[in-house]
Amino acid sequence: MWTGLKKCIPTTRAGRRELSAISEMESEEVLVAKMKSPVIYAARAELRPLVIHGPQPGGQLTITTEVENYPGFAEGIQGPELMQQFEEQAKRFGTEFLVTFVNKVDLSRRPFTLWTDEGHEVKAETLIVASGASAKWLGVPGEAPAPEGLGGMGVSACATCDGFFFKGKPIVVVGGGDTAMEEATFLTRYASRVTVVHRRDSLRASKIMQDKAFKNPKIDFVWNAELREILGSPETGVTGVRLYDIKAGEESEFACEGVFIAIGHKPNTDVFKGWLDMDEVGYIKTAGVSMATNIPGVFACGDAQDSVYRQAVTAAGTGCMAAIDAERFLDSLPIETSTGESVTIEGEVVSADQQSVTMPDGEVVSNIPDDQPPPADGAGQPGGVYARPSTEL
Numbered sequence: 003m004w005t006g007l008k009k010c011i012p013t014t015r016a017g018r019r020e021l022s023a024i025s026e027m028e029s030e031e032v033l034v035a036k037m038k039s040p041v042i043y044a045a046r047a048e049l050r051p052l053v054i055h056g057p058q059p060g061g062q063l064t065i066t067t068e069v070e071n072y073p074g075f076a077e078g079i080q081g082p083e084l085m086q087q088f089e090e091q092a093k094r095f096g097t098e099f100l101v102t103f104v105n106k107v108d109l110s111r112r113p114f115t116l117w118t119d120e121g122h123e124v125k126a127e128t129l130i131v132a133s134g135a136s137a138k139w140l141g142v143p144g145e146a147p148a149p150e151g152l153g154g155m156g157v158s159a160c161a162t163c164d165g166f167f168f169k170g171k172p173i174v175v176v177g178g179g180d181t182a183m184e185e186a187t188f189l190t191r192y193a194s195r196v197t198v199v200h201r202r203d204s205l206r207a208s209k210i211m212q213d214k215a216f217k218n219p220k221i222d223f224v225w226n227a228e229l230r231e232i233l234g235s236p237e238t239g240v241t242g243v244r245l246y247d248i249k250a251g252e253e254s255e256f257a258c259e260g261v262f263i264a265i266g267h268k269p270n271t272d273v274f275k276g277w278l279d280m281d282e283v284g285y286i287k288t289a290g291v292s293m294a295t296n297i298p299g300v301f302a303c304g305d306a307q308d309s310v311y312r313q314a315v316t317a318a319g320t321g322c323m324a325a326i327d328a329e330r331f332l333d334s335l336p337i338e339t340s341t342g343e344s345v346t347i348e349g350e351v352v353s354a355d356q357q358s359v360t361m362p363d364g365e366v367v368s369n370i371p372d373d374q375p376p377p378a379d380g381a382g383q384p385g386g387v388y389a390r391p392s393t394e395l
């Protein structure tokens with residue numbers, strides 16, 4: 003999901019003005035979001051957000067069923083309904099929505115520029131990336147979401163979301179990393195038996211997670227095996243899997259009633275590669291307790307940034323943090339007037355050529371540092387000598 007914000011500058015703040023002249027596709031902030039908490043916070047801060055999202059608004063929560071661990075819903079709530087509630091809440095405070103994909107960005111200078119598949123060009127003074135992550139899938143027959151496959155009918159990529167529905171049933175987990183060990187261990191709470199199918203004869207998972215899984219009497223391992231097909235029908239749900247023994251070169255059928263694909267997640271951050279610092283998987287790096295990235299004015303939150311917790315509630319929390327960071331960032335920026343002057347939050351007016359500053363009490367002071375000659379053409383650069391450092395939050 004992609005969200006753009008037009009900032010409605012409170013007129014009560016000295017020197018600030020409504021940005022009513024900006025075109026529909028220009029904004030002071032852009033959020034790129036699966037979760038809607040940044041939008042809700044931004045909207046309530048009178049930033050009039052424009053959400054730009056793909057055809058799956060709400061991301062992974064829209065492909066899950068019952069969400070039982072999101073605070074405030076004592077009886078649980080369906081994932082799509084929770085996302086719908088978020089959207090309605092965001093709309094209540096003036097959020098606009100645009101369905102499209104962002105396919106290119108230029109973060110070299112503010113305003114940042116984003117281009118979409120539909121040909122929009124979005125200008126933004128700040129950007130929040132909350133594009134989420136997608137579970138990796140094997141791409142085998144039977145895996146696709148129903149009705150094409152058995153996805154949602156016994157096939158899942160989220161044990162925390164769906165494990166509860168497999169009480170007393172035998173389950174297969176595919177993968178050999180920490181996610182697979184964590185999912186397998188978690189699923190033993192419900193399943194009668196959990197069989198981990200791994201394509202090699204050793205695990206990639208950390209030793210502590212391996213030991214935990216090996217010690218669990220409800221977990222078995224099938225080594226050197228590829229899952230080639232998920233068996234079953236819409237009527238029966240999952241009834242088994244077709245496995246390929248890599249060493250023996252033979253196929254066999256293995257009975258089970260649930261399949262959890264746990265071969266990792268991929269953050270949806272490709273479009274920001276080369277701009278934002280990321281780890282080797284693609285999770286965006288943020289600084290300290292803030293959601294700030296390596297580019298001042300760009301923030302990241304949720305599963306695009308979090309490789310550890312990856313829960314709806316943690317994504318909502320970091321989304322809130324990013325929105326607050328972005329609002330403070332905007333507040334630290336001078337606002338340009340139609341005559342080219344910049345007005346700071348304190349009401350100081352920086353001349354169009356950035357050579358002088360008129361203080362709120364009317365005093366005019368020089369804006370040229372003692373040791374620096376004025377620019378030859380007399381024109382100041384945006385964010386020039388007077389403008390506050392953009393990292394100030």
Ligand code: NDP
Pocket residue numbers: 140176177178179180181182184201202205206207208264265266267309310
């Ligand atoms: P990993 O990339 O670590 O592991 C993915 C696993 O899936 C590997 O065993 C890999 O096999 C297997 N795999 C990948 N593609 C396929 C495929 N097409 N067919 C069959 N098997 C496949 O991803 P994780 O999500 O497990 O972990 C990602 C990161 O998150 C890690 O740094 C991990 O430590 C961390 N994490 C930490 C947790 C915690 O501390 N509680 C919990 C979950 C994750 P192979 O080994 O052969 O490559």
